[in-house]
Amino acid sequence: MVSFFLLLMMVWVVCSQQQRLAIEAARRVDLLGRQGRHSEAVEAFDGGKGLPASLAAIAWHNHGLSLTELGRHGEAAAAFAACLEVGDGRREYDVLLKLGDALAKSEEWTRASEAYVRASSLDESSSDGGLALANAGAALLNIGGRSREAI
Numbered sequence: 001m002v003s004f005f006l007l008l009m010m011v012w013v014v015c016s017q018q019q020r021l022a023i024e025a026a027r028r029v030d031l032l033g034r035q036g037r038h039s040e041a042v043e044a045f046d047g048g049k050g051l052p053a054s055l056a057a058i059a060w061h062n063h064g065l066s067l068t069e070l071g072r073h074g075e076a077a078a079a080f081a082a083c084l085e086v087g088d089g090r091r092e093y094d095v096l097l098k099l100g101d102a103l104a105k106s107e108e109w110t111r112a113s114e115a116y117v118r119a120s121s122l123d124e125s126s127s128d129g130g131l132a133l134a135n136a137g138a139a140l141l142n143i144g145g146r147s148r149e150a151i
Contacts, residue, residue: 004030004058022050026059038066048086057087061095068102077102077111093122104138 025046032041045063048056064079080099084092096119103112 004055004062019050019052022046022048023055026051026055029059030062033062033066036069038069041066042070042072047082053086054088054090057083057090060086061091061098064095064098064102068098073102073105077106077108093119096122 025044026048029041029044029046032038032044042063045059045066048059051059060079060083064076064083067073067076067079077099080095080102083095084099087095096115100112100115100119103109103115
């Protein structure tokens with residue numbers, strides 16, 4: 001979260017008034033989320049409108065975190081998917097794991113396993129890669145008739 005604030009401040013220096021307003025709105029949403037005021041953060045979120053792509057991706061990620069805290073897992077999954085769509089590939093592994101978790105909590109087992117498998121393929125040397133594959137297997141076990149794939 002600290003890196004998001006610093007990134008906002010660096011972009012602030014070289015942007016237009018409209019972009020400054022968008023950055024200020026994103027900063028407010030980020031602060032509300034860090035304060036645990038997730039309902040207010042979700043209400044104040046505007047979809048990252050007017051933000052550069054890298055900041056919009058972080059805004060969507062933080063929106064997904066707030067929705068997760070509120071137990072709104074389907075919406076959180078959509079936010080994490082939006083983060084991946086507008087992002088530049090940084091933190092993709094982390095976002096894919098969160099997407100998989102949100103989908104699993106929504107009992108969307110096939111999509112959850114796909115997110116986990118995609119995450120595990122990003123960095124095979126990572127110790128967390130095993131976690132992603134284990135989660136994919138668990139999701140597949142929840143789908144009738146796919147126990148062989150899970151193993």
